Amino acid sequence: MPSLDPLIHQPVRLRVMSALASLGREAQVEFTYLRDLLELTDGNLGAHLRRLEEGGYVRLEKTFVERKPRTYVEATAQGREAFVRHVAALEEVIRGIEPPSGQGGES
Amino acid sequence: MSANGLSAEEARSALETVRTVERQTRRAVSLRGGGPIVTVWGVVWLVGYLGSYFLDGIAEGLLWMLANLLGAAATLTIVARVARRVRDPAAGRIGLLWLALLLFAAVIVWVSWPLTYELMGLLIALVMMFGYVVMGIFVDRTFLWLGSGVSALAVTGYLLLPQQFELWMAFLGGGALVGGGLYITRRWR
Numbered sequence: 001m002p003s004l005d006p007l008i009h010q011p012v013r014l015r016v017m018s019a020l021a022s023l024g025r026e027a028q029v030e031f032t033y034l035r036d037l038l039e040l041t042d043g044n045l046g047a048h049l050r051r052l053e054e055g056g057y058v059r060l061e062k063t064f065v066e067r068k069p070r071t072y073v074e075a076t077a078q079g080r081e082a083f084v085r086h087v088a089a090l091e092e093v094i095r096g097i098e099p100p101s102g103q104g105g106e107s
Numbered sequence: 108m109s110a111n112g113l114s115a116e117e118a119r120s121a122l123e124t125v126r127t128v129e130r131q132t133r134r135a136v137s138l139r140g141g142g143p144i145v146t147v148w149g150v151v152w153l154v155g156y157l158g159s160y161f162l163d164g165i166a167e168g169l170l171w172m173l174a175n176l177l178g179a180a181a182t183l184t185i186v187a188r189v190a191r192r193v194r195d196p197a198a199g200r201i202g203l204l205w206l207a208l209l210l211f212a213a214v215i216v217w218v219s220w221p222l223t224y225e226l227m228g229l230l231i232a233l234v235m236m237f238g239y240v241v242m243g244i245f246v247d248r249t250f251l252w253l254g255s256g257v258s259a260l261a262v263t264g265y266l267l268l269p270q271q272f273e274l275w276m277a278f279l280g281g282g283a284l285v286g287g288g289l290y291i292t293r294r295w296r
Contacts, residue, residue, distance in 0.1 A: 004113065009121070011121075014121060014124060014125065014129045018124070018125045018129050018132070019127035019128050019129070019131075019132040021129075022128070022129035022132045022133050023132065023136065024195050024196060024197040026195075026196050027136075027193065027194065027195035027196070028193070028195075029136075029192065030191070030192045030193070030194050031193075032192070034194060034277075037131070037132060037135055037292040038128070044122075057114040065191055069258060070191075071139060072194060085123060087118075087122065088204065090118045090121050090122045090125075091114055091118075091122065093115055093117075093118035093119045094115050094119050094122065096193070104270070
């Protein structure tokens with residue numbers, strides 16, 4: 001039975017993972033693009049991305065494009081699987097089936 | 108209330124957030140640059156068809172060639188700019204769709220030759236608008252209405268006002284693309 005994942009369940013991180021998981025498997029988005037898309041501040045998005053990165057759910061790649069520093073973000077395979085499990089757990093709560101508590105992180 | 112302290116209502120709300128963000132992200136990524144590109148091609152049609160109405164022969168052909176080259180250059184610039192923000196190997200499929208449509212338009216014109224310039228313009232417009240309809244089915248309905256509407260306008264102008272076809276296409280076809288492009292840009296800013 002899928003379990004709710006406390007690391008993903010936090011509202012901002014849920015939105016971040018929803019955005020990243022909806023893209024193709026090898027797709028990467030620039031940090032500022034994700035910030036604008038989700039209407040977050042640099043600091044807020046950065047803090048939540050660090051938490052997700054520590055959990056192994058996203059990967060950050062810092063690079064230079066035309067001599068300007070850019071950070072690209074992508075969901076890892078582990079992050080995608082955790083997100084799918086979390087969404088399945090939410091669906092089970094709605095259906096009235098009791099999901100077990102998650103083991104993956106903190107809220 | 109579940110063992111996690113989550114009620115069905117809270118789970119429903121979280122799931123709604125997930126679906127909304129997924130939908131917005133897919134649309135934003137698919138449409139990035141779409142509005143400005145549509146606007147650019149609307150201007151190309153406006154200038155090209157006005158040229159066809161007022162110019163003849165080589166001057167008309169040169170104007171169309173120049174407008175198309177500038178349109179292609181502007182499109183590539185926009186695509187390169189947005190591709191820096193989202194690196195998605197699957198995004199190339201939309202580019203391939205347009206490349207395929209261009210090839211099909213060229214083949215249709217080639218096998219149908221000789222054609223009047225009006226009929227050639229109509230055929231190319233219809234093939235390109237088919238691309239908008241496909242985008243509308245898979246990405247965003249605005250493209251569907253734009254593609255079907257401009258196609259209907261083009262056929263109506265060709266059948267009912269053949270003498271004024273270029274003016275019709277410049278202002279109604281080009282104008283609709285400019286308007287539609289600006290609308291998409293504003294909506295998906």
